[in-house]
Amino acid sequence: MIQTDYNTPNGQNPGAAVDYELFLQCIHCGLCTSTCPTFTELGDENDGPRGRIQLMRLVADGRCGLTDRMRRHLELCLDCRACETACPSGVQYGRLIEPFRLAMQEADKRTEKRFDWFRELILFQLFPYADRMRRLLAPVRFSQRLGLYDAAERLGLLDLVPSRLGRMIGLLPPPVKSGPKLPRFLPAVGRKRARVAFFVGCVADAMFRHTHWATARVLQQNGCDIFIPEEQGCCGAIHFHAGDSRGARKMADANLVAFELDRYDAIVVNHAGCAAMMKEYGLHWKDGLQPHREKFAAKVKDVHELLDTLGLVPPSGRIDQIATYHDACHLGHAQSITEAPRRLLAKIPGLKLVDLPETEICCGSAGTYNLNEAEMSDRLARRKLENILSTGARIVLAANAGCLLQIQREVRRGGHPLLVMHPMDLLDLSYRGEQP
């Protein structure tokens, strides 16, 4: 392989970060292109998976330098991995784009003169810490309760805030009763069937603690003893997807210490982005801890996956509603889990689950993509909402914090009377005989 003309800011070839053999799995058939959200929106081959693989390979081969236009095509990728699901040749697209972009971003960091306050302070110092987030959100929550927030949104005042911060505030859902911090242990109800550790994460714990409680109650109803280690922290996905591999590794390794693997049958995760990251701990870093990370990753289970394997204890409360289910990319594509959530939801008496057109197409959230790539993110959010409205459903279900925030915001903007929930929220209501 010849490597000649590189033009990342420090002259390094980001293609060198990719395992070259993985490029060779692509046979250029193009079967992935129609499933790619950015190709579907823009119709440009370079904004589809086949084109992006070709661009990365050109750079890796040294046949071409990395131009600004090429960078844009690569940056616009959501890393949703719909192309992996569609690919008949088993291309692991995430293992191409992720190290390539990390290398691009690492190079930027070394040469960038400007301090990116949003990345360094908000993404890295706020998002990964649930307690800090909760404290900082308190005044926003207060203004939401007073109705000031809605007024600011209606008057367009959020547009005056620096764009990424304004978009972040705009994503905040109305406050709900979230309950106290989960305790260190919750016992199974009835016959014991599994001992599990529960991963609560960061953004998920700050914004969806009510869903954590719902998930814990569903697990208890299904015979799980639940351990919730206090020392656990963010899964590392925020750092990883924002180009800080070292920061992500530190987060991952702190979790290796926090969870005593041999005590549990599984580490259960209820938000797809975190589970996808944790299932790949063994892939990202090649050092002495890799075997431990692989062992950890093998224990990680998405909550639907676990309950489906255990065999769900059927809930008995009727919920006579029409609902539709959106496949979160990091559940459907990154973890290949599509049927388990549907099988669980089908056990709710009275619930009519209708298919969502283009369910496999990303809603535009994609980690922090919705903060950084406003235009494409909004296009995809509108597309998702149109598809949801076409189903006639009153409840939209999604198993990922980012998707829930993104879809909720779009529903709010349009003033639609739709409930946006996690499948565990709905199952919990059915177990408790309550209505959404």
Ligand code: SF4
């Ligand atoms: S990861 Fe998603 S956005 Fe990126 S190329 Fe694949 S399908 Fe397209």
Ligand code: SF4
């Ligand atoms: S990634 Fe897979 S589906 Fe897409 S062009 Fe390559 S081989 Fe075909």
